[in-house]
Structures are given as C-alpha cells and as structure tokens.
Amino acid sequence: MIIFGTKSYLYQLAILTLVCAQCGNPAAHTLRKRVTKFTLFFVPLFPISTKYTTQCTFCGAEQRITEEQANQLQEQAAGGQSHGQHPQQQPYQS
Numbered sequence: 746m747i748i749f750g751t752k753s754y755l756y757q758l759a760i761l762t763l764v765c766a767q768c769g770n771p772a773a774h775t776l777r778k779r780v781t782k783f784t785l786f787f788v789p790l791f792p793i794s795t796k797y798t799t800q801c802t803f804c805g806a807e808q809r810i811t812e813e814q815a816n817q818l819q820e821q822a823a824g825g826q827s828h829g830q831h832p833q834q835q836p837y838q839s
Contacts, residue, residue: 748786750784753779753782754780754781754782758777758815758819759819761821765803767806773801773803774799774800774802775799775800776797776818777797780792796809797814797815
C-alpha cells in the first residue's frame with residue numbers, strides 16, 4: 746500500500762502598506778507565498794505549485810499576484826526597512 750497526497754506550506758514574506766483595491770483604504774497588506782508539495786508516506790518530496798497573494802488587514806480581501814510582482818513588493822519592503830523608511834503607499838491592482 747502506497748500512501749501519497751499533498752501538503753501546503755504558507756510563508757509570510759513581508760508586510761507592506763498599500764492602498765487596497767477592494768476597500769480603497771491605505772492599510773497593511775501581508776505578502777504570502779503558498780507552496781503545495783507532493784508527499785509520499787507523509788514525507789514532502791517536491792513542489793507542485795507556488796502561488797503568491799497579498800491580503801488586506803483592514804477588509805481581509807486577498808489578491809493573487811505573479812512571482813515578479815511579489816519579488817518587486819518584497820524588494821520594496823526590504824528597501825524601506827534598510828533605510829529606516831516605510832514602503833511607499835501605492836495603489837495595487839491585479
């Protein structure tokens with residue numbers, strides 16, 4: 746008998762201040778990466794899919810974004826923290 750399946754891992758990459766496309770409020774957004782891996786006998790072996798999302802902490806709206814957009818937002822967050830500044834508020838729509 747072979748036991749197989751999938752397991753998802755959720756990583757929080759950054760917290761940014763953006764203008765929410767859903768509610769229109771400038772609020773903190775969490776940048777998240779979800780990796781789904783194939784498992785064999787409960788051991789994760791290799792990734793099947795990777796998805797990036799942002800979630801508004803004000804209204805809870807979640808938007809899917811591309812890997813390139815996620816990398817840009819992560820660089821923006823890292824750049825703002827290294828210079829002692831907050832990331833700029835930008836409207837974000839997918």
